[in-house]
Amino acid sequence: MSAPNSTLRQRSGKEKNKAVVNGDKVEDVIANIYQDVQKKTSREWDYKAALAIITVLAFATRFFGISHPDEVVFDEVHFGKFASYYLQRTYFFDVHPPFGKLLFALVGWLVGYDGHFLFDNIGESYIANNVPYVAFRALPALLGALTVVVVFLIMWESGYSLPACVLASGLVLFDNSHVGQTRLILLDATLVFFMSLSIFCYVRFYKQRHEPFGRKWWKWLLLTGFCMSCVISTKYVGTFTFVTIGCAVCIDLWDLLDINRKGGALDLFTFGKHFVARAVGLIVIPFFFYLFWFQVHFAILNRSGPGDDFMSPEFQETLSDNLLHQASLDVHYYDVITLRHKDTKVYLHSHPDKYPLRYDDGRISSQGQQVTGYPFNDTNNHWQILPNDPILDGARADEPVLNGDLVKLRHVVTDTILLTHDVASPSYPTNQEFTTVPLELAAGERHNDTLFEIRMEQGKKGVPFKSMSGQFKLIHYPTKVAMWTHTSPLPEWAYKQAEINGNKNVQQSSNIWYVEDIPSLPEDSPRRIKEVRKPKHLPFLVKYIELQRAMFYHNNALTASHPYATQPFQWPFLLRGVSFWTQESTRQQIYFLGNPIGYWIASSLLAVFAGIIAADQLGLRRGVDALDKRTRSRLYNSTGFFFLCWAAHYFPFYLMGRQLFLHHYLPAHLASCLVTGALVEFIFNVDPVLDQETASTIASKKDKVTGKLSDKTKRTFQTASDRLKGHSMITTWAATFVVLAAVIGGFIFFFPLTYGWPGLTPAEVNARKWLGYDLHFAK
Known part of the structure; x- marks a missing residue:
């Protein structure tokens, strides 16, 4: 991406025109004139007036009717709940990093909310439960409105014309999916805002490339890194923003390494400074900010809660009031x-x-x-833990079981010993069957087959084996398989209970079991008398790494089908949406759906851009140079950067196996809006500052320099000046107004589905099923 520049290419045969003015090349003179005019026009009132209008409209569309519905909507059950847990300091588990959720908690703390409501079910009343839900929703609405402003500023700072700025920001402003997602207690407004702010800061940083290591250069570099850290600290798809900026930085560094680069080659030491500065500003510092939010997360959540089960016993010991450890007994x-x-x-x-x-x-x-898995507790679940030597009554009685011990398990009701052997299990032919054998066989020829090793998770060998906190894998000693179960039930012959089998993949985390109770231990046993335990301490990095593993594992495990899940190829064409909320009595519904007109236009122009690049490259191969240098530079560097941003936020989803929804496309859609605005300028051949005032300014300066140019250069310069003077932006504004009028029409038409108001008749609902959207109340 590069700032606009202007050059005149003069050729005589194979030689370029070497005309100079006061020692400067003609191209440089004209470029300086252009930059002077650009600085003047960048402060013009029309940009500021347009930005003010767009800002007002952005806040109006996001905050209008934000109190409706006064009930829990869709994923507010998750992120509202997490805010309450933060305020109660109760540990919870989520697959997303903490930054966005911490912002919601901050809002709740600022308005004096105590976190008493846990957002358990969609449709629960906020009013009846005295929840400051409007304050919570105001945060994403604020960020959503500011996102529109940032999109305008990205285009402006990139040197685009006013129509391009208005069109790009207007596509986001009047998009129903951006509006719908930023009016509810959801994380995507935070994600998209900081993603767009990262792009804006990088544009500002790149514009300082001619003054490296200056104050502004460092400011925008560090701000870019901070914003990127906020993106990835909200959701892990923020990695795609790092890919976008990272690719642009690599291209920039590659250019700096060129010994023939414009402005002179850099020595390797200076290049090294550039490399290190970018690495520190865009990788190291963002990573430390990323860690900081987890540190805040752990500092706040110091009480036992619903997230305990996802963590190791050692982690749980750091939480106060942990029931698992209060009930923990030596076995x-x-x-x-x-x-x-x-x-x-x-x-x-x-x-x-x-x-x-x-x-x-x-x-x-x-x-x-x-041998099966049974969801209810009864006497058939009782097992006696025995030593590994032949069964001798009383041998090693009252000795504690230690981690790493070989043990036998006796089924109390049938007086048989647990065993697994090289026989295929009922549902998994590759796994081993679990069964039991009589005592005499277990003490004789089948002795080895009944031996199991207690292998506690993250426990040192020889430490006491405990109930509840002693999570472990039961490893068969001869065959090294782990006792495992799953959710698919066995047939009727096993009463549809769960299958127990031997899993050859010992490392699989779903092999973990725990001792829930010791029924044989009397209530008045001294072993049940426990002192109050103080929370233990674990180093931050140990807790962070454990949580990261759990988050990645459970995030990748979100592969189950969902009625509103969509495939990536469906997003650019807006083939379906998501039902967020319905109310039968009023026939009102919130259906998360983008603006079809805006989506189709933006998606079409992505294809147009790819076609233009392909045509230009083909033309260059055949000796047809249809674009001037500055136009090609803007097309490849600036518009190409926006296209890269779209591609980096879109194509990786094809590699994912997890559930995907329309909201995953919002960052990519924003980037496609930037591409659309940029292409309007290219298609209509609009120079960002070539209005009448600019043309007059350049014409006046032209008179001071043309006297020192050759006749041929004078004629070229005159032709260019005449073109600038005569150029009108009427066509561009007309195209912009037509597109925005259609987009606004689509926005208004789908307004009732975005805002959940007013209710629609069956005929009105069916009229909005453009691509067979699965809307409610269609009958």
């Missing part, structure tokens, strides 16, 4: 225990019924006693 040999799976919450269970001789696919089982 001794010969204790009767109940084992529960961490993820599915089923108990390790057995009953006298046998596996069938043959399964549905024809495989033969061992016909041994069934």
Whole structure:
């Protein structure tokens, strides 16, 4: 991306015109004139007036009727809840980084909210529960309105004409998806605002490239890094903003490395300074800000809460009031225990019924006693933990079980011993079947097959094995498989209980179990008498790394189908939306949907840009140079940068296996609006400052220099000057008004679905099902 410049290319045969004025090349003289005029026109009142109008409209569209509906809407159940947890200092778990949620918590704290409401269900009343929901919604509305302003400023700072600025910002201003997402307690307004602010700051930084390492240069470099850190600290898709800026920086550094670069080559030491400065400003400092928000997150959430189960016992010990550790008991040999799976919450269970001789696919089982997972607690879930030596009554009684010990598990009701062997499980032919065998076989020929190792998560070998806090994997000693279960039920012959099998992938996190209770231990046992424990301390980086692993794991696990999930190829064409909220009595609904007209125009011009680049490259290969140097530079560097921003925020979604929704496309859509505004200027051949005043200014300065030029250069300069004088922006403004009129019409037409008001009749609903949108109340 580059600031506008102006040159005149003169050729005589194969030689360029070497005309000079007072020792300067003609091209440089004209460029200086152009820059002087640009500085003057960049302060013109019309840009400021247009920005003021757009700002007012942005706030009006985002804040209008923001109190409706006065009920919990869609994902407000999550992010409103998280704000309440922050205010209660109760630990929770979420797949997104903390920055955006901390902003909501700050709003709640500022208005004196105590976090008593937990946003449990869509449709719950805010009024009845005395929740300051308008204050919460005002934050994304504010950021959404400022995003429109930033889009205008990006275009302005990039040197585009007023119509281009108005069109790009207008497409965001009157887009229903941007409006709808910024009127609710959701994170996307924060994400999109800081994404756009990152682009703006980088544009300002790049404009300081001729004065490197100056105060302004450093200011805009560091602000770019800070804004990018806010993006990725809101959602991990903020990585795409780093990709955008990173690619632009790499191209810039590659240009600085060129020994033939314009303005002179840099020595390697100076180039190294440029490289290090960018690395520090755009990578190191953003990373430290990113860590800072997690530090705040951990500092606030110091009480036990619903997020405990996602973390290790060591992490949970850092939280006060942790029930898991208050109920934690040392497990001794010969204790009767109940084992529960961490993820599915089923108990390790057995009953006298046998596996069938043959399964549905024809495989033969061992016909041994069934071992299953059962969601309810009963006596068939009781197992006695025994030492690994042959069963001797009382041997090692009252000795604590230690991490790494080899043990046996006796099913109390049927008096059999747990075993797994090289027989395929019912549902997973690659996994081993779990069953039980009589005591005499367990003490004799099947002894080794009944041995299991207690392998506690993040526990040192030899530490006491505990109930509740002692999360562990049960590893079969001879075959090294881990006891595992899953959510798909077994057939009727197992009463549709969960399958227990031996998982060969021992490292899989879903292999984890814990001892929930020790039923054989009397209530008055000294082992149940516990002192009040003080929270332990873990280093920040240990907690941060553990949380990061859990966040990435659960984020990647969001692969289940969803009725409103969409594929990336559907977004540019707006093939479907998402139902946010409905009210049967008034036939009102909020349906998250973009402005189809705006989406289709922006998507079409993305294809147009790709076609223009392809045509230009083909023409250059064939010796056809249809563009002047400055126009090509702006097309490739500035518009190309916006296109890169769109591509970086769009194409990576094709590589993701997780659930995707329309709101994931908002950053890419904003970038497509920038491309649209830039292409309007290119298509209509509008110079950003070539109005009548500019033409007159250049014409007056032209008279002072043309006397020292050759006749041929004078004629070229005169032709260019005449073109500037005669150029009118009427056509450009007309195109801009036509496009915006259509976009505003679409915005108004879908207004009731965006604002949830007023209710629509079936005929009105069906009229808005342009591409078969699954709207409610269509009958």
